[in-house]
Amino acid sequence: MESNKIETLLEKYDNGESTLAEEQELKRYFTKENVPEHLDVYKPLFAYFKVNQEEVFTKQLPLKTQPKSVLKWISIAAAVVLLLGFYFSDFNESQDLGTFEDPELAYLEVTKSLEMISEKLNQGAATVGYLEAVNKGTATLNYLNELESATQIIFKKQKQ
Template sequence: MESVKIENLLEKYFQGETSIAEENELRNYFSSLNVAQHLEQYKPLFGYFSLAKEPQFKHEIPLQSNKRTVAWLSIAASVVVLLGIGTYAYYNLDVANKSQDLGTYDDPEKAFRATQKALSLLSDNVNVGIESVLYIQEYQITKEKVFIETKKNSGGS
């Protein structure tokens, strides 16, 4: 009678219709020693589930303190930061010293000629800018005249 019940449970199991209690009953049946001869083929299937539940890794890993590793990492990071700051300061000061040459002259005559040349160049560029502004002003005056004439011709509305 029990084998008929187990066969019905197996049929329900393979159709995916068993409850957890019924699956536990199947698992208990196939893990026992009195399994029917014609149902022996299913024993490894349900035996696997009971074996899979047990933890298999039994080797213990000793825990090591990370304090020494953290200390060495802190020291290494500090050294890298200090080297970076030192390198930046070295190259930055070198560039600053090179840019200190401001074009000073020992001879006053050379300085006077260089100043005149620079002011002349500045004056030329300012004059070009003023000419552009004059063109813009002339355009503005002409545009206003055109709009006034257009208003008069369109009836003043």
């Protein structure tokens, strides 16, 4: 009679439907000496669980907190060095922007720069012109979608 009960508990255990109390009962049953031959395959499994439950980790783990504080001070020192570098680099550089003495030469340079900017903007505007064709295609596609939905409504009404 007990063998039938253990077999039903094993079936529940294999399906993942057993409770903790039922698993404890299985562990107790399989740690006994006399287990039927057809259930011998489960004996090493539950013996492993019992041995594994009794294991204790006794090794000391070294905890090192020193590198974190050193890393913090190194990062603070690096930030200070960067700030000092930026501060002193501004004093040494002169703010010569390349001014022109001759107004006509300045005017020619400005017009040359503006022509270059205009040329690049026109090239960009030419590539944007293709978007108009895409917009037309999208409008046509939307029209076809509306036509298809209206057609489906008509055919649904005819079927009813």
